[in-house]
Amino acid sequence: MWDRLAASDPGLLRLTAGLRTVTAIALALAVLAALRVPVPQLVAGAMAAMVSTFAISEKQRSQQAVTLALGLPVALASVSLGALLNRQVLAGDLFFVALIFCAVYSRRFGDRGTALGLIGFQIYFLSLFVHATAATLPALYGVICVAFACSAAARFVLLPQTPAGTLDRLRRAFRARLAQLIAVQAELLDAGPDDVEKVLEDLRTATARLHETALMIQGRLEDGTSDAATARLLQRRIADAEIASERLGLLLLRARSAERTDTLTLHLPGAPLPSGGELPVRDEAAQALRRDLQALRVLMLRPLGEARGTALAQVRNRLLGYREEENLPKASPAVQDIFRGLGEAARAALGLRLALDGPQEETADDTPATARSREELDAEDAAIEAGEEAEAEEPQPTGLRRPTTRAAVQVAVGSALAIAGGELLSSQRWYWAVLTCWIVFINTASTGEILVKGYRRLLGTVFGVVAGIGLAGLVGQHTWTAFALVLVFIFAMFYTAPLSYTLMSFFVTAMLGLLYTLLNTYSTSVLVLRVEETALGAACGVIAAALVLPIHTDRRTNDLLVEVLNRLADVTRTAVDQLSGGAGPDLVEQARDLDQALADLRAATQPLTHPITPLRARRNTARYVVALLETCAYHGRSLAATAELLPTHPSIAADPRLRGAGARIVHNIEAIAAHVADPRATAEIERGPSIASMLEPGTLRTPRYGRVTDRVLRHLQRLDEAVSGLARPLGITTGVPQPKK
Numbered sequence: 001m002w003d004r005l006a007a008s009d010p011g012l013l014r015l016t017a018g019l020r021t022v023t024a025i026a027l028a029l030a031v032l033a034a035l036r037v038p039v040p041q042l043v044a045g046a047m048a049a050m051v052s053t054f055a056i057s058e059k060q061r062s063q064q065a066v067t068l069a070l071g072l073p074v075a076l077a078s079v080s081l082g083a084l085l086n087r088q089v090l091a092g093d094l095f096f097v098a099l100i101f102c103a104v105y106s107r108r109f110g111d112r113g114t115a116l117g118l119i120g121f122q123i124y125f126l127s128l129f130v131h132a133t134a135a136t137l138p139a140l141y142g143v144i145c146v147a148f149a150c151s152a153a154a155r156f157v158l159l160p161q162t163p164a165g166t167l168d169r170l171r172r173a174f175r176a177r178l179a180q181l182i183a184v185q186a187e188l189l190d191a192g193p194d195d196v197e198k199v200l201e202d203l204r205t206a207t208a209r210l211h212e213t214a215l216m217i218q219g220r221l222e223d224g225t226s227d228a229a230t231a232r233l234l235q236r237r238i239a240d241a242e243i244a245s246e247r248l249g250l251l252l253l254r255a256r257s258a259e260r261t262d263t264l265t266l267h268l269p270g271a272p273l274p275s276g277g278e279l280p281v282r283d284e285a286a287q288a289l290r291r292d293l294q295a296l297r298v299l300m301l302r303p304l305g306e307a308r309g310t311a312l313a314q315v316r317n318r319l320l321g322y323r324e325e326e327n328l329p330k331a332s333p334a335v336q337d338i339f340r341g342l343g344e345a346a347r348a349a350l351g352l353r354l355a356l357d358g359p360q361e362e363t364a365d366d367t368p369a370t371a372r373s374r375e376e377l378d379a380e381d382a383a384i385e386a387g388e389e390a391e392a393e394e395p396q397p398t399g400l401r402r403p404t405t406r407a408a409v410q411v412a413v414g415s416a417l418a419i420a421g422g423e424l425l426s427s428q429r430w431y432w433a434v435l436t437c438w439i440v441f442i443n444t445a446s447t448g449e450i451l452v453k454g455y456r457r458l459l460g461t462v463f464g465v466v467a468g469i470g471l472a473g474l475v476g477q478h479t480w481t482a483f484a485l486v487l488v489f490i491f492a493m494f495y496t497a498p499l500s501y502t503l504m505s506f507f508v509t510a511m512l513g514l515l516y517t518l519l520n521t522y523s524t525s526v527l528v529l530r531v532e533e534t535a536l537g538a539a540c541g542v543i544a545a546a547l548v549l550p551i552h553t554d555r556r557t558n559d560l561l562v563e564v565l566n567r568l569a570d571v572t573r574t575a576v577d578q579l580s581g582g583a584g585p586d587l588v589e590q591a592r593d594l595d596q597a598l599a600d601l602r603a604a605t606q607p608l609t610h611p612i613t614p615l616r617a618r619r620n621t622a623r624y625v626v627a628l629l630e631t632c633a634y635h636g637r638s639l640a641a642t643a644e645l646l647p648t649h650p651s652i653a654a655d656p657r658l659r660g661a662g663a664r665i666v667h668n669i670e671a672i673a674a675h676v677a678d679p680r681a682t683a684e685i686e687r688g689p690s691i692a693s694m695l696e697p698g699t700l701r702t703p704r705y706g707r708v709t710d711r712v713l714r715h716l717q718r719l720d721e722a723v724s725g726l727a728r729p730l731g732i733t734t735g736v737p738q739p740k741k
Contacts, residue, residue, distance in 0.1 A: 003176040003301065010173035010213045011166050011220075016159065017054065018494040022487050024049040024154035028147045029483060039479060039518050041143050044130045046483070048075065048147035050490060051122040053154065055115045059163045059223040064155065067112045072148045074116050075123040076141060082127025083137050093419050099124055100438060101412040108404035121438065128431045130519075167217065167224030171356055174213045174238060178245055179301035181206040185249050186293040188256070189286070196256070200265075200273050203249055207266060214242050215599060218592050233384045236588050236644070237348070237355035241300070243641050244348035246634060248341040255334040263634050263718060264725075268627035285331035285339075292319060292342050299349045313365040319346030321369045351377045380645070403445065406549045411441045414544030418537045425536065426529055436537025437544075447545045448553030448607025453501060454538030460505025461534045465527040467506065468513020475517060482514045489514070553607050558676050560601040561625075565673035567594040568632055569666050572719065575639035576662030579712055587640035591633075598633050602626055621729050628722050628729075635719040642712055661716050664688050668723050675732045685727050 009015050028049040032042050052071060058064050078099075085092035103117030123144070126132075132140055155161075184199065184206045191199040217238055221231040250266055257273060265271045295315040302312075321327040322343030328336050350373055366374065400406055418437040422430030440454045475482045489511040496503040513527055545551075571590045578587065608622040664686050671683035727733075 003172075003179070006169065006173045007176035007180055007209075010177070010216055011170040013166070014495045014498060016161055018491040020154050020159045020161075021050055021053045021494055022491045023158055024053045024147075024151040025490060026487060027150040027153060027158075031146050031150060032143065037139070037143065040130050041139055042483070043515055043518055044126055044132075044140060045143040045147045046486065047126045047129070048123065048144045049151050051075075051119055051126070052148050052151040054494065055118040055122070056111075056155075057115065058111045059166075059220070061156065061160070061162065063112070065152075067115050068148065068152055068155070070112070071116060071119045072145065074120050075144050075148070078120045078123040079127045079132060079140055079144060080137060082124045083132035083134055083140070086127065086132060093416075096124065096419065096434065097412050097416050100415045100434070101408045104411045104438075104441070105404055105408035107407075108402065125431060125435060163220060163223035164225075167220045170213065170217045170220060171234075174210070174217060174241075175301050175352075175356075177206070177210045177213050178241060179297045181210050181245055181249070182293060182297040182300060185245075185252055186290065186297070188249070188252050189290060189293065196273055200253075201269070203253075204266060204269065207246055207249060210242060210245065211595070214238050215592075215595060218596070229384065232586070232588070233381060234355050235592065236380070236384055237351045239588050239591065239637065240641060241345075241348040241352045243634075243637050244341070244345040245300075247638065248338070248345050251334075251338045251341045255332075255338055263631040264627055264722070267630040267634075269623060271627075283331075285329045285335050288329055289335070289338060289342075292339075295319060296342060296345055296349065299346065300352070316346060316350065317365065317367040317370050319343060320350070320373050321367060323347065323373070324369050327369070347373045347376075350374070351380075354381075376645075400549060406551070407441055410544045410548050411438060411541075413548045414441070414540045417540040417543065421536045421540065422533055425532055429526070429529060429533065432530055432533035433537035433540065436534045437541040440538055440541040441545075446551045446553045446556040446604065446607070447542065449604070450545045451542050452607045452610050454541055456501040457505045458531070458535055458538055460502040461509045461531055463502075464506040464509025465513070465531055467510040468516075468527050469524055471510060472513050472517045475514060477517075479518060482518050486511050486514050553604070557601065557604050557608070557622075560597065560604050561629075562673050562677050564594065564597045564601050564629055565669050565676070567597045568629075568636055569669040569673070570594075571636040571640055572662060572669065573666045575636070575643040576658050576666070576716075578643040579639070580656055580659040580662075587644055591637045591640040594633055594636060598626075598629055601629070625726065625729050628726050631722045632719055632726075635715045635722070638715050639712065639719075642715075658712060658716070661713065665716065665720050665723055668720075668727075672723070672726055672730060672732055676730065685724060685732060687724075 005015075006012070025046045028045045029042060032045045037045075052068065052075070055071070056064050056067050058067060081095060081099075085095055099120060103121040106113035106117035127140075130140075181203075184202045188196070188199050188203060218235065221235055225231040225234065246266070250263055253265055253273065265273060296319060299312070299316060299319070319342055322339045323346075324343075328339050331339070350370075354377060397403070400409070414437045415434050418433035419430060422433035425433070436454070436457060440450050440457060444450045444453055471485065475485065489507045493504050493507040493511070496507065509527075509530065512530065516523075516526055567590070571587065571594050574585060574587055574590060577583075605622045605626055609619050668685050671681075671685055674681040674683045
């Protein structure tokens, strides 16, 4: 059960965020209730505790403490200005717009600037919500100080969280999701014709979730490890395990298909699996596959302290033995490939265990294959520790081209429209429109993203209003019952926020219905007005995004597509250079940069692939292009991982044939990037002989190291096909290869 929880919430980040916020609020309510403050101040304390807790997102505890200390005077100044300007309509509105601009602009100064801007805006909103006045300011000062103190207690005493602890929980989540992926692969082995499509969809989901966890670990390595060498080692082992497990799934897919199944099937939603393959069968080799997939799952899942004993050592030795040709069972070439994949996955499991748990495992029972794997891993570890990582500074945009400046201007204009329209709807609660306009701009970068986020917020608000009406009738004037439900909704709000913005909006609105009940201002008309103000705020946000310094979805996706293609070209070029005998920078780091760029593109295409989009053909094209890029990224990661083996494996020789094979692929990637950046570009896609023609017949029976070049060539071939496949949906013509001088 703990493994399932770790897999569903990597790093327990959502659980921790929800519990910490609820704990801070509950603690603040307890202290304020002991002081016998009135209900409006209880509401203010609860909101201030919530804001001071969730606004801070820095990873180091010392940085969190500084930001929380700086946030207190910002909060006191904000509530003071809100109380003093509450009656001054024009001056108050102008200041609110200026405050919103500064709060968004402050995001350019990193996590601390973002937190202080968020605290300033939300506390000003709090002053409007509780109708703060100059007479109530001293009491509100005390309430806010109590709220910040309770937030500090919850963060640093009751529910402490360190970067190392978070990284450790993320590593456990990676193990759990890796075990889930292997379990789905085992289901694929036995799935019948009626079940195979569902299992294939589960396989895609499990593969994507594992990749998501790997990226989350990547973002925590710098703060969660003791030194750069340890971070690089863990990064490498995570990448090895991810690649090995993904390759194992692909080998299973190919064995199930009479036709050739390429990597695109693993990444394109709805792609059918050709039937007529060799699995499922019930022969001796298939039985061994079922047994060994379960054994691999245990090896991946269990940490070192839980996996001691001769039984697991024998299992590990058997799986690692499949890396040697003489240990493969008698079966078809496709099934033997799966056993080879099991061997490579077992090697990745061994490397992952040593990286996560340290080299305390007993080696007395090692077979020669296991001993050889350990030697390879030790040599790689030494090379990684000796390496140096250099980071290049990338130029940042300035002026209105800077995203934070553009967003600040857009939010300010949208908020001004929301204030004007909101006051026409209600002179008392116009600020709901402003809050919605503010929120739809958070973590969005294009008009399409803002439109989708506004739609989701409106949908969640409508359902939340219905729930709020029912709950207000049930709770009535039971103050502490209402506060208990508020805490439940706040926890649900933070726990579901990364999963569904609609659900989060639902819980926010239901919570507000309870708060209105506590403030004796509840009525059905108030909650209906909430829907109207939300719709108005979302519309103002979309209008501002579309008319003021707009970043259209097409432009943003094109920019991100060019970035992905450039990263892919870098990985391919460097990997081919190293595999051909050259030297280059850290390939694992380059591969992770490619993965992050692809994740950004996938998020940016959500408006194009959303179910409400009316352009079905465009949606299908966007999905197909992203799936092709994920296929390219898989082969790029595999090339990078193989190239990283060369310095530490003397028996794996560089092959000069690869340089010529990779040059055309890199040219085609750069040509596509040039066309996406500028449709008038003249670069053409070059055609040439299939890379498969470079494969020597009969190499599947050659020694393991002799097949490395063939495996690289197969990855290059699939990459070449996927890159050429990108040209058609992007409308790029295919030319002929230029003669070489």
